[in-house]
Amino acid sequence: MEKVRLSNFVKSLLVLSMIAPLLTGCWDRLEIEERAIVLGVSIDSVSQENEDDEDEVTHIKDTIPVPEGQMIRVGVQIAIPGKIPLGPGESGGGGKGGGGQTVWVIDVVGHSVDDAFMNLQQQMSSRLFFGHLRVIVVSEDLAARGMENINDYFRRNSEVRRMAWMVVSKGKAKAFMEAAPKLERVPTLYLMTTVEEAIRMGKFPKDFIGIYWSNTSKKGQEGFLPYVELKKEQNVEISGLAFFKGAKMVGVSKPLEIGAFLAIKGINPAGYRAFVKLDGTKETVMIASTHRKSKLDVRFQNGRPHFTIHIALDINLEEKMSDSLNLNDPKIIRRIEQTEAEASNRFGMEFIRKSQEFDSDIFGFGEYVRAKKPGYWNRNVRSAKKWQEIYKDASFEVITQVRVRRVGMKAR
Amino acid sequence: MEHPRSITAIQTASILVSTIIGVGVLPLPLFAVEAADSGGPLVTLVAVLLSFAGLSIITVLGMRFPHQSIVEYSEQVIGKWPAWIGSMLIIAFFAVLTSLTAREFGEVVVTSVLKKTPVEITVIVMLLLAAISTRNSIATFSYIHFFYFPLLLWPALFIVALSLKNADVLNLQPIWGNKPKDFLGGVITIAALLQGSFILTIVIPRMRRPEKAMISSLIGLTIAGGLYVIIVAATVSVFGAEEIKQLLWPTLELAKATSLPANVLERLDAAFLAVWVTAVFTTLLSSYFLTIYALRQLLRLQEHKMFAFFLLPFVFVMAMLPQNIVNMYDIIEIVGRIGLFLTIGYPALLLLVSILRGKRGKRHGESSSL
Structure with a gap:
C-alpha cells in the first residue's frame, strides 16, 4: 500500500518536472517598459551631403552598392513610459501638457525606411515597437519622388495597423513630430484627432492608410492622402488633398476642393461652407451644406467615356451680409438654390479637370467603369496605365440640385 | 464486432464544418482573387459546389x-490489393496534409505574432495537441468538434459583419471578374482547401442513423462553404481585388482593418487569431485522426491510439521540409491538387465499380438483429 502511494507521488513529481520547462516563459516575452513605442513617424528627403550623418549599421560605406536615389531622414516620436496619460480623467505624467515631455523625438538618416530604422535601433536601448503607430508623415518632396519603398515597408510590417494615418506635409515632415499643440499631450494624437474630427464634421473623406493602399492598388483609381500644413501656433491645417499617380504624388488641391470631392462622391455628413452671391444684386449669403447625395452614370461617345454626375445638396443658410435681403421670400430662396447649383456645377467640373491634368483619378471613375461596364473595360482598358490615358480624355457633366432647408434661428 | 453507434446527424455536420474551416481561411481570398479578380466569391462558390459533388459521392x-x-469497403469493391494501394495513398496524403497544415499554421504565427519563437516549436506544440486528442474514441472526437463548432463560427461571422463598415459594393462587380485568368485553376485550388470533408468516410459507420448522412453533409458543407464565400466576399469588398493580390493573408489583414465600435478593440487580429488557432486545431485533429484511424483499419488492429505518437515524428519532419514560405505554398497547391484525385476521383471510381458489380453492404439494422 505504502509502495503504491510512493509511486503515485513519484509519478506526479515527474509530470510536474516535465511541465516546469514549459512555464518558464516564451521567446516573445517583451515587457511594456522594454519597448520603444513609436507613435508617429516622419519621413523627409535629405540631400546627398548628409550621407556622412549615417552610421555604418546595415552596410559599411562603399562596400555594398546602396539603393539608388536620394537618402531619407526618418524621425520617430517615441512614447515615454509613465508620461502618457492613460485615460481622459487621468492626471498622470505630471507634465504641464504640450509635447516634448510625453514623447521623445529622434531622427536618423538612411537609404531606405528599414535602413533608417535599423540605424535608429542601434542608438536605442529598447526595441522599436510599431503596434501603436498612429500617423506617418511624409514630406511633399519625398512623396513626389515616389512612395514605393514606404508603402512596401509598412505593408510588410505585421505590427502596423491599417487604421493608421498617412499624411503628406507641406514642408518638413519632422516639424510635425516636434510640434507641441496645446490641446493634446501627445502631438501625433493631436494630428490624428485633427483628421478624424474632420471626417466627423464632413470636411474630409475616410482615408486610412489601408484605404489609401487599396485605392493605389486599384486599376481604375488613384490614391490620395491628406495634405497638412503646420500653422504658426503649431496647430495643423488640412489644406487639401494630395493627388497621387501610382506611387508618386503629382499635385495638391485647395481646401474647399475637398468639399467638391466629397460632393462628387456623395459622402456624408456634409460640412463645407460657401459664399453665394446672388446675381443682379450685391447681396451675398453664406450657406452650409448638410447632406450630400450623388449618382454616377456613364455613356460612351466615340470610344471615350462620358460621365454624368448628379449631385443633390441640402443646405442651410448661415449668414447674410446685409439687411436688404428678405429671406422670407420663396423667390429669393429659389434664387439662392439656383445660384449655388450653378456654382457647384462649375466648381465640380473645375476640380475634375484639375485631376485630369494630373492624370489622377482619385474619384474612382475607372473603378465604376470596371464594375459596371466590364465589356468596355476588357476591350479598351485592362491596366492602370491605360486608364490614366483614357481618363485624361474623358468628358464630364456635373448636374447639381440644391435645396435650402433651414435658415437658422432668425426670421427674415 | 459491432461498434457502438453514437454520432448524431448534427454532430456529423459539426465535424464537417470545423474540419473544413481551418488554416486555409487565411490565404483563401488571395487564391480566389488571383483566379478571377472581383469574381473571387463566384470562384469560391463554384469550388464549394465542386467539393459538394465530391462529398456526395463519399456520402452515397x-x-x-x-x-x-x-x-474496409474498398477491399470488397475492387479487391484486396488495389484497395490496399488506394488506402495507403489516402493515409499518406492525409499525413502530408496534417504536416502542411501544421507548418502553415507555424508560418502564420511566426510571421505575424510570435516573431522570435522558432517555427519548430509552434508546429510541434500544435501537432502534440492534435496527437494527444486523437488518442480518444471516435465518439469523443465528435464531441470535441461539436464543442468547438459554435466557438469558431460566430466570431468569424462577427468579424465579417463588423468589417462591412468599410465595404464598397463596386469592388465585387462584375461578379464574374474582368476576363478571369485562371478560373478553373482557382476553383481547384479552393476545392482542395475543402477536402477535409473526407473525414465523413470514417464517421458514417459510427453514425446512429447512417441514412441521415446526406442531410448532414449538405448542412455541414453549406455552413462551411457559406462561410468561405462570405469571407471572400467581405475581403474583396473591403480591399478590392488588386489590393488583395498584395497581401499574403488577406483574411488576417481584414481582421486587422476591423475595429470594434467605440474603440473597445482597435484591431481584431489578435481576437481573430485566437479563434483561428481553434479552427486549425480541429482541422489538424481531423486529418491526423483520419490518418491513424485508416492505418489502424488497414492493418486490422483494434486500437488506433498507439499510432498517435508513432506517426508524429514523421509528420513533424515532413512539416519541416518546405524551405520557405513561397516553397511551402507551392507544395500546398500541388499536394492539394493531387489530393483531389484521391478524395474525389478514387471514391467516384469505387462508387462506379460498386454499382457495376452490384456490391453493397449490409443495411443498417440488419446486423443488430443478428
Missing part, C-alpha cells in the same frame, strides 16, 4: 456500406 458510398469505412 458510405450509405451503401453503412457498417464500413472506405478502407
Whole structure:
C-alpha cells in the first residue's frame, strides 16, 4: 500500500518536472517598459551631403552598392513610459501638457525606411515597437519622388495597423513630430484627432492608410492622402488633398476642393461652407451644406467615356451680409438654390479637370467603369496605365440640385 | 464486432464544418482573387459546389456500406490489393496534409505574432495537441468538434459583419471578374482547401442513423462553404481585388482593418487569431485522426491510439521540409491538387465499380438483429 502511494507521488513529481520547462516563459516575452513605442513617424528627403550623418549599421560605406536615389531622414516620436496619460480623467505624467515631455523625438538618416530604422535601433536601448503607430508623415518632396519603398515597408510590417494615418506635409515632415499643440499631450494624437474630427464634421473623406493602399492598388483609381500644413501656433491645417499617380504624388488641391470631392462622391455628413452671391444684386449669403447625395452614370461617345454626375445638396443658410435681403421670400430662396447649383456645377467640373491634368483619378471613375461596364473595360482598358490615358480624355457633366432647408434661428 | 453507434446527424455536420474551416481561411481570398479578380466569391462558390459533388459521392458510398469505412469497403469493391494501394495513398496524403497544415499554421504565427519563437516549436506544440486528442474514441472526437463548432463560427461571422463598415459594393462587380485568368485553376485550388470533408468516410459507420448522412453533409458543407464565400466576399469588398493580390493573408489583414465600435478593440487580429488557432486545431485533429484511424483499419488492429505518437515524428519532419514560405505554398497547391484525385476521383471510381458489380453492404439494422 505504502509502495503504491510512493509511486503515485513519484509519478506526479515527474509530470510536474516535465511541465516546469514549459512555464518558464516564451521567446516573445517583451515587457511594456522594454519597448520603444513609436507613435508617429516622419519621413523627409535629405540631400546627398548628409550621407556622412549615417552610421555604418546595415552596410559599411562603399562596400555594398546602396539603393539608388536620394537618402531619407526618418524621425520617430517615441512614447515615454509613465508620461502618457492613460485615460481622459487621468492626471498622470505630471507634465504641464504640450509635447516634448510625453514623447521623445529622434531622427536618423538612411537609404531606405528599414535602413533608417535599423540605424535608429542601434542608438536605442529598447526595441522599436510599431503596434501603436498612429500617423506617418511624409514630406511633399519625398512623396513626389515616389512612395514605393514606404508603402512596401509598412505593408510588410505585421505590427502596423491599417487604421493608421498617412499624411503628406507641406514642408518638413519632422516639424510635425516636434510640434507641441496645446490641446493634446501627445502631438501625433493631436494630428490624428485633427483628421478624424474632420471626417466627423464632413470636411474630409475616410482615408486610412489601408484605404489609401487599396485605392493605389486599384486599376481604375488613384490614391490620395491628406495634405497638412503646420500653422504658426503649431496647430495643423488640412489644406487639401494630395493627388497621387501610382506611387508618386503629382499635385495638391485647395481646401474647399475637398468639399467638391466629397460632393462628387456623395459622402456624408456634409460640412463645407460657401459664399453665394446672388446675381443682379450685391447681396451675398453664406450657406452650409448638410447632406450630400450623388449618382454616377456613364455613356460612351466615340470610344471615350462620358460621365454624368448628379449631385443633390441640402443646405442651410448661415449668414447674410446685409439687411436688404428678405429671406422670407420663396423667390429669393429659389434664387439662392439656383445660384449655388450653378456654382457647384462649375466648381465640380473645375476640380475634375484639375485631376485630369494630373492624370489622377482619385474619384474612382475607372473603378465604376470596371464594375459596371466590364465589356468596355476588357476591350479598351485592362491596366492602370491605360486608364490614366483614357481618363485624361474623358468628358464630364456635373448636374447639381440644391435645396435650402433651414435658415437658422432668425426670421427674415 | 459491432461498434457502438453514437454520432448524431448534427454532430456529423459539426465535424464537417470545423474540419473544413481551418488554416486555409487565411490565404483563401488571395487564391480566389488571383483566379478571377472581383469574381473571387463566384470562384469560391463554384469550388464549394465542386467539393459538394465530391462529398456526395463519399456520402452515397458510405450509405451503401453503412457498417464500413472506405478502407474496409474498398477491399470488397475492387479487391484486396488495389484497395490496399488506394488506402495507403489516402493515409499518406492525409499525413502530408496534417504536416502542411501544421507548418502553415507555424508560418502564420511566426510571421505575424510570435516573431522570435522558432517555427519548430509552434508546429510541434500544435501537432502534440492534435496527437494527444486523437488518442480518444471516435465518439469523443465528435464531441470535441461539436464543442468547438459554435466557438469558431460566430466570431468569424462577427468579424465579417463588423468589417462591412468599410465595404464598397463596386469592388465585387462584375461578379464574374474582368476576363478571369485562371478560373478553373482557382476553383481547384479552393476545392482542395475543402477536402477535409473526407473525414465523413470514417464517421458514417459510427453514425446512429447512417441514412441521415446526406442531410448532414449538405448542412455541414453549406455552413462551411457559406462561410468561405462570405469571407471572400467581405475581403474583396473591403480591399478590392488588386489590393488583395498584395497581401499574403488577406483574411488576417481584414481582421486587422476591423475595429470594434467605440474603440473597445482597435484591431481584431489578435481576437481573430485566437479563434483561428481553434479552427486549425480541429482541422489538424481531423486529418491526423483520419490518418491513424485508416492505418489502424488497414492493418486490422483494434486500437488506433498507439499510432498517435508513432506517426508524429514523421509528420513533424515532413512539416519541416518546405524551405520557405513561397516553397511551402507551392507544395500546398500541388499536394492539394493531387489530393483531389484521391478524395474525389478514387471514391467516384469505387462508387462506379460498386454499382457495376452490384456490391453493397449490409443495411443498417440488419446486423443488430443478428
